[in-house]
Amino acid sequence: MKLNKLLLLVLFVFFGSAVFAQSSSAELKRQKEALQRKIDLLQKNAAKAANNKKLTLTQIRSINTKIGLMQSKISVINSEIKNLDVQIHENTNTVHTLKGQLGQLKKEYANMIRFAQRNRGSYDKMMFIFASSDFNQAYKRIKYLQQFGQYRKKQADYISGKQKDLNYKIVVLDKNLKEKSNLLHEQEDVKNKLGKDKSAQSQVLNKFSKEERTYRQDLEVSRKRQAQLDREIRAAIARDIARDLAIAKKKAEDEQRAAAAKAKAENKPIPVAKVPSSGNYIAPTxxxxxxxxxxxxxxxxxxxxxxxxxxxxxxxxxxxxxxxxxxxxxxxxxxxxxxxxxxxxxxxxxxxxxxxxxxxxxxxxxxxxxxxxxxxxxxxxxxxxxxxxxxxxxxxxxxxxxxxxxxxxxxxxxxxxxxxxxx
Missing domain, CATH: 2.70.70.10 (Glucose Permease (Domain IIA))
Known part of the structure; x- marks a missing residue:
């Protein structure tokens, strides 16, 4: 009974870890595909802008972003490889365990067959039953022969099942090893492309350094335009806030006058209302x-x-x-x-x-x-x-x-x- 519980626990842990690994692998694959789509988009835009001989700040930002994305992709591939290493280790151990169990089962089954062969002549089934001292003993011997036959069949089926499990795990293990090999090739390819992009980044930054005065002038023009636009945006928001604050103040003042009039009519103290200050933004509705x-x-x-x-x-x-x-x-x-x-x-x-x-x-x-x-x-x-x-x-x-x-x-x-x- 304890052995069965232990076996169930081992199976639960094994299949649970397998499901978790599959889920983790699927998420890593999704992340990698998303990163690749972003890299492809930057590459496509860079190809269109290649005709522009003048270096731009946008080009510098795009190269830097692409390098960061490729480094992230390499990290995801590393995680995939680590995940596969865990699966390979677990599946290798499972294959070794199944081989050991299968060998032991075959050995026990062979001993059972040899025992049955040795005793078939001495203990003919019918004579074995007829030699019983009473009906109760004869019934028990019949049941024993039936159970022995069923047990042999059950063991044969169990061995067959173990063999199937072993074959399946060997296939999974081979698949894991191929996936790891593909990931290592993919990682090497990304590293090579990353090296080229870093070289391009170095050239771009070197060019920018040599012509910094020109770029600084362009940047200053762009910065002034953006600053003017930002001021306009903030002024528009400030006008909306002032308008909403005025509405909130008027509403509070109207409520205060109404409350004061009611308190005076009822000969009660006039309540003090809280009027919004200019330092707060109040949603008026x-x-x-x-x-x-x-x-x-x-x-x-x-x-x-x-x-x-x-x-x-x-x-x-x-x-x-x-x-x-x-x-x-x-x-x-x-x-x-x-x-x-x-x-x-x-x-x-x-x-x-x-x-x-x-x-x-x-x-x-x-x-x-x-x-x-x-x-x-x-x-x-x-x-x-x-x-x-x-x-x-x-x-x-x-x-x-x-x-x-x-x-x-x-x-x-x-x-x-x-x-x-x-x-």
Whole structure:
């Protein structure tokens, strides 16, 4: 009985670990495929921009992003190989165990057959039964012969089953070894490509260093334009906040006057109402409060503003040569003429045209999402939009399709990467 329980426990642990390994392998494969799609997108855009003889900041960011993605892919392949090594080790041990069990079973079965052959002449079945002293003993001998025959058949079937298990595990083990060999070749291929990209990165940075003055001038022009646009965006948000605050103040003052009049009529102390201060942003309606709550509830799972893309520049302060600048959002490199989508339900509050590009602001209660570098908009101010609704088409910047995506809580810029899904 204890042996059976132990066998069941071993089987449970073995099959449980096999299922976990399969699940882990499937997830690693999914991650690797997703990384490869991102790498392919960057490579495709780089090929289109290859005719541009002038080095651009976009090219530098794309190369850096591609190198990071390839390093991530190598890490995923390493995890796949480690996962396979565990499976190979487990399956090798299982094959050895099954071979040992099968050998022991065959040995025991052979002894059983030899015993039956030696005693077949001396103990003829019928004589064995008729030699019984009474009916009860004869019945027991019949049952014994039946059980002995059934046990032999059961052992033969058990041996056959063990042989099938062994053959299956050998096939699985061979498959594991082939998969590992393929992964090692894939890893070597990615490492070779990574080496070439690092060499290209070194050449690009060297060129940038030699011509830094020219690039610094271009960067300064771009930075000033972006700073002007950011000021315009923040001013638009500030006007909305001031408007909502004024509404909230007026509502509080009206409630205060009504409460004072009622208290005076009832000869009671006049209550002191809390009037919103200019330092706070108050959602003036239940609808906008609900929208803010819904937006916050989807933190980390908001959809991307484009169906496919790579973040080539992250949120925060960046340094190029001696120049420093701040990105209030993230720069996303995407596909040619990609559709830009709203990341959450909201209302379009601004459609700004700046330097032949379109910027769209969408309000989500206390939050705003900003979509920059669009060549066209398919929504207008005052339109209500839903999650993933198309709002425009991305434009090219420096021969590369890319957009700027920002999230604000009031006037405070948020890091979009902590809000959108990690795909």
């Amino acid at each position: 239940p609808e906008s409060a609900k929208l803010s709550s819904g937006f916050e509830g989807n933190r980390g799972s908001l959809p991307w503003p484009v169906a496919a893309g790579n973040i080539t520049e992250r949120f925060g302060v960046h340094t190029v040569g001696q120049a420093k600048y701040t990105n209030d959002g993230v720069t996303i490199e995407t596909t040619e003429n990609a559709t830009v989508r709203a990341v959450f339900n909201g209302k379009v509050t601004r459609v700004i045209n700046s330097y032949n590009r379109v910027v769209i602001l969408i309000n989500h209660g206390q939050y705003y999402t900003v979509y920059q570098n669009l060549k066209s908009a398919s929504v207008s101010v005052g339109d209500n939009v839903t999650t993933k609704q198309a709002i425009g088409v991305v434009a090219n910047s420096e021969d590369t399709p890319q957009m700027q995506f920002q999230i604000f809580r009031g006037a405070a810029a948020q890091n979009p990467e902590s809000w959108i899904s990690n795909r």
